[in-house]
Amino acid sequence: MTSQTYRPPSADQIRRAPKALLHDHLDGGLRPGTIIDLAHEIGYESLPEHESDKLGLWFREAADSGSLERYLETFAHTCAVMQTRDALFRVAAECAEDLAQDGVVYAEVRYAPEQHLERGLTLEEVVEAVNDGFREGERRALANGYRIRVGALLTAMRHAARALEIAELANRYRDSGVVGFDIAGAEAGFPPTRHLDAFEYLKRENNHFTIHAGEAFGLPSIWQALQWCGADRLGHGVRIIDDIEVAEDGSVKLGRLAAYVRDKRIPLELCPSSNLQTGAAASIAEHPIGLLRKLHFRATVNTDNRLMSGTSMSREFELLVDAFDYTLDDMQWFTVNAMKSAFIPFDERLAMINDVIKPGYAELKSEWLFRQTAVTS
Structure with a gap:
């Protein structure tokens, strides 16, 4: 055995590694x-x-x-x-606590306010309850030695007709904990173009939005999200792999859409375990993230629905480390990608990268080198 022998990061190191999360559903993580x-x-x-x-x-x-x-x-x-203020507050606070304990230092958590009105809450009351819950969860996490910042993404359901109303809501609360907008729900039969008024409004307001696209429906969904709607990020976007050809000799050819996504550095909110559940790949080892990482797409790692997938950010990285022999350098690459793509101001993203993420990984790499030296001596 030599000093160059590969040794993966341990489960404890993966958990302690600072992580950034862009795609997590509040109602999927209780x-x-x-x-x-x-x-x-x-x-x-x-x-x-x-x-x-x-x-x-x-x-x-x-x-x-x-x-x-x-x-x-x-x-x-x-x-x-999740239909009362107290319930929304509790769920949001626990979400922030759980993510922080898993080493997540920055998270954007999404939910659809229109789905929490059955017991008389207004849209505004829903948003304020969740925002207050996130702030409480951040405080509890800090008291326990964990640092996290959580921003909310307000989601409109693509089969409904309230997208503009939810976009306006997101804009009203953009300086009070809400960092952007999203649409979600079944892609087939409900293209993002049904909600162009919402996206045009957000662009006029210089606001951020992501769109669930390329999860189940494929390339047309991605193309519409980008070229018709102007999405800043792609929620999942995993089906971009359908526009990439890999020849028998290993050479790779990108189609026009895939090349555009890579050239424009459009972030892909990839959710490996969830993508398996929706049929994007048969196993983690066959997940497109492996090729997308090699081709230097702006790929990020996410949880989607932690409860339904029985997962966490650490679990997602453990699976990727096992499947692709990823190192702490790879984890840092994915994490910096996510932080670069976050919907908070540039200087705040840069501070998180330089003051939290890079130092955190530098410390873990020092530990890893010490382990390597101990094993080979």
Whole structure:
């Protein structure tokens, strides 16, 4: 064994590594125990399980079932218990705490305010409850020795007709914790072009937005999100791989759309475990992120729905390290990509990169070199 022998970062180092998260759904990341508590408080009796471990397993199995009906049912349960100010505050605070304990130093967490109005809350009350919850979670995390900053993305549902209203809401709260806008929901049959008025409004207001595109529907969805709507980032965007040809000799040819995405440094919010559940790849080892990393696309690593995928940012990186022999340098590359692509001001992104992320990885690399030296001596 030589000093050049590859040794992957340990699970503890991966957890402690500073991470940036751009694509995480608030209603897809609840603690199972919290769902049970909130259901009891409001008399919601439709949960499939009433013990925390069993309920968490049910969510993962439903998401893995291959049944769209069962997958959507998972969100029906989480949204059902997120209909009061106290519930939204608790879920948001716990979200920030959980991410911070997993080593996430910056996160953009998205949710659809229109899905939390069943018990009389207004859109504004929903946003303020979530924002207050994030701030409380940041405070609790700091008290426990973890540093995190959480920004909210307000999501409009692409099958509904409230996108402009939600875009205006995002703009009103852009200096109060909301950092951008998103649309989500089924891509097929609901193209982003249905909501051009919202995107035109956001562009006039010089505001940021991402669009769920290229997850299930493919290249047309990506093209529309970019060329018709002007998205700053692609939510998932994993299907850009369909515009990349790999010959038998290993040579690679990019189609016009893939070349445009790479040339323009358009961020891809890739969610490996979730992408497997939606059929983008058969395994992590076959996930397009491996090739996209080699080709230097602006690829980022994300969780999507931590509850449904049984995952975390550390878990996603553990899977990638195992599949692609990634090092701490690779993790830092993905993390800096994400921070460069965040929807906060440039100077704040730069400060996070230079003052938090790079020093954090430098310390971990020093530990790694010490381990290497100890093993080879």
